Amino acid sequence: MIPIRLVLLRPRNADNLGAIARAMKNFGLTDWVVVSPNPELLEAPGMHRLAVKSGELLETVRRVETLAEAIADCTWVVGTTMRHLDGRRRLFPEEVATEGLERGERFAIVFGDERSGLSNEDLGQCHALSVIPTAEEQPSLNLSQAVVVYAQALFNAERARASSGKPPPSPALADDAMLRTVKAALGEALTGCGFLRDDGRSALDELMATLLRAHPTRKEAALWLAALKSEVKALTRR
Numbered sequence: 001m002i003p004i005r006l007v008l009l010r011p012r013n014a015d016n017l018g019a020i021a022r023a024m025k026n027f028g029l030t031d032w033v034v035v036s037p038n039p040e041l042l043e044a045p046g047m048h049r050l051a052v053k054s055g056e057l058l059e060t061v062r063r064v065e066t067l068a069e070a071i072a073d074c075t076w077v078v079g080t081t082m083r084h085l086d087g088r089r090r091l092f093p094e095e096v097a098t099e100g101l102e103r104g105e106r107f108a109i110v111f112g113d114e115r116s117g118l119s120n121e122d123l124g125q126c127h128a129l130s131v132i133p134t135a136e137e138q139p140s141l142n143l144s145q146a147v148v149v150y151a152q153a154l155f156n157a158e159r160a161r162a163s164s165g166k167p168p169p170s171p172a173l174a175d176d177a178m179l180r181t182v183k184a185a186l187g188e189a190l191t192g193c194g195f196l197r198d199d200g201r202s203a204l205d206e207l208m209a210t211l212l213r214a215h216p217t218r219k220e221a222a223l224w225l226a227a228l229k230s231e232v233k234a235l236t237r238r
Contacts, residue, residue, distance in 0.1 A: 018050030019144035025054035076107035079126030097157035174221035
């Protein structure tokens with residue numbers, strides 16, 4: 001089973017959810033979460049109309065209120081966007097699929113709502129960004145169409161990995177919840193020593209980006225956390 005979670009932020013259209021359930025069944029995906037959806041969305045008939053032979057997935061979709069809750073146990077979080085953000089590279093779907101499967105542990109692909117996509121705040125919670133190349137005349141895809149593109153890329157990457165005979169890797173990577181704890185401790189330590197001034201958000205994000213690129217294990221993240229907590233304690237004694 002592919003260790004991937006699809007996260008849908010603030011979805012509005014029941015037809016899209018039904019179509020996404022069918023696409024997940026087509027390509028062997030089972031784990032999906034909706035974040036703060038339209039309250040009436042999960043009861044709308046459109047979900048069942050388009051979820052052909054995949055109605056069981058409509059029964060298992062999980063609903064949460066925040067993105068942080070949806071991705072807490074994921075080791076890598078990829079946000080989808082057409083926008084360019086300074087200093088942040090955007091991966092293509094095939095690159096996301098290959099790197100995600102190489103990591104060997106659960107990772108998430110995050111999709112924004114049908115009208116405005118992911119906000120800057122949403123993207124700030126993602127470890128990497130991704131874009132589907134499209135023609136300039138019509139660059140945006142429907143939500144369910146975008147999911148199909150990533151689902152097929154994952155399916156193809158998994159087939160290629162399986163046919164290569166290589167066993168799946170088994171690292172114990174730090175999940176998003178642990179990485180958020182490390183970031184908070186890093187911010188506290190750097191503020192305490194005077195490195196971060198004002199909110200220091202940009203510098204802190206850039207420093208964390210270098211750590212994320214190293215794909216830290218749980219053991220490494222725990223060591224970072226212990227070191228940072230020791231530094232904070234030392235600063236308070238001065």
